[in-house]
Amino acid sequence: MTAGPLSVVVKGEGSFRLRGDAPEAERANAFLESIELRGLSPRTVRAYAMDLLVLLRWSRRADVEWAALTERHLLAFLEVQRAQEAKPRSINRRLSTAKLFYRFITGSDVPRAPGVPTPGRHFRGRGRERNLGLHSLRPQRRMPLRVKVPRTLIEPLTEKCARSFLERLAHRRDVALVYLMLLCGLRSREVLTLTVSDVSFSDRRLRVHGKGGKERALPIPAVLQAVLTEYLQLERPERTSSDRLFLILKGPNRGLPMTSEGLRSLFRHRRKQAELANANAHRFRHTFGTDMARAGVRLPVLQRMMGHAHAETTLQYVNLSMADVAAEFRRAMTTIQRRYRGSHR
Secondary structure, eight states: OOOOOOEEEEEETTEEEEESSSHHHHHHHHHHHHHHHTTOOHHHHHHHHHHHHHHHHHHHHHTOOGGGOOHHHHHHHHHHHHHTTOOHHHHHHHHHHHHHHHHHHHSSOOOOOTTOOOOOTTTTOSSBOTTTOOSBOOOOSSOOOOOOOOOOOOOOOOHHHHHHHHHTOOSHHHHHHHHHHHTTOOOHHHHHTOBGGGEETTTTEEEEEOGGGOEEEEEOOHHHHHHHHHIIIIISOSSOSOOBSSBOOSSTTTTSBOOHHHHHHHHHHHTTSGGGTTOOHHHHHHHHHHHHHHTTOOHHHHHHHHTOSSHHHHHHHHSOOHHHHHHHHHHHHHHHHHHHTTTTO
């Protein structure tokens, strides 16, 4: 009998499971349960569930037994993913999930196989780490099978674009949401999980619940404090049992916490304008990081502000955009040209 289709279902608050009668689905659900017991965030559990869904559908089509998995099978999966034009980061994450799932089933690492190319032991170059140069590189005994991830430069929003977006917002709630990303660098999830008690107007300080249960404190800019005060006094529904800061303002769900779909809708409708096509939530956070780096904020401080676990992640905001490079070139060249002007005569 052919096994039924596989899908991901929500079993509870932050609990995700695979639905299907394949034996691998039972093992996958046991794996997801163990992930939850470790205290990982709901978004992380969901990411594992979606990766397992892709992997199990592939193994079913390719007739691959997970207990007999080797790196040659993973190479075949990589080829399928490339043919489907999956993003390199997604492919690498799914490869990592496959290895973790195999280890969960068998208790050992995926066996090596001949004919599978892996990076050399010094693939990152000898010497010191190239970005900061703070520590020496040590060759790893076993390099993982991975796809090269290209370094892409994400341009921040221009001042005109950010202003234009803010001017199109009708509610103080929405302005406060965008300011939290643009002036404080919060992630979408961090904005939605804020509670009223996380905002201290007397200290002008904001408590943020970041990834991995890590909390950080940020100062509240004066313009944001003014908008938040007006929102709490004039717009936020009074009859509600929720302590979330941002609530639904209209309709039958008035007074309930704002959802991820509601936040996406706020950006999606306004991005239909050609000049606002790049104005998504993460781009506002990226603009905050870039603005801080341009203002001379030191890397460790910026890392703490952004809630990054690794400094390498913060470096993407320090890397100059093309507009920054052109502006600095023109500024420096103005001085340099004076030095050599008239030398050819």
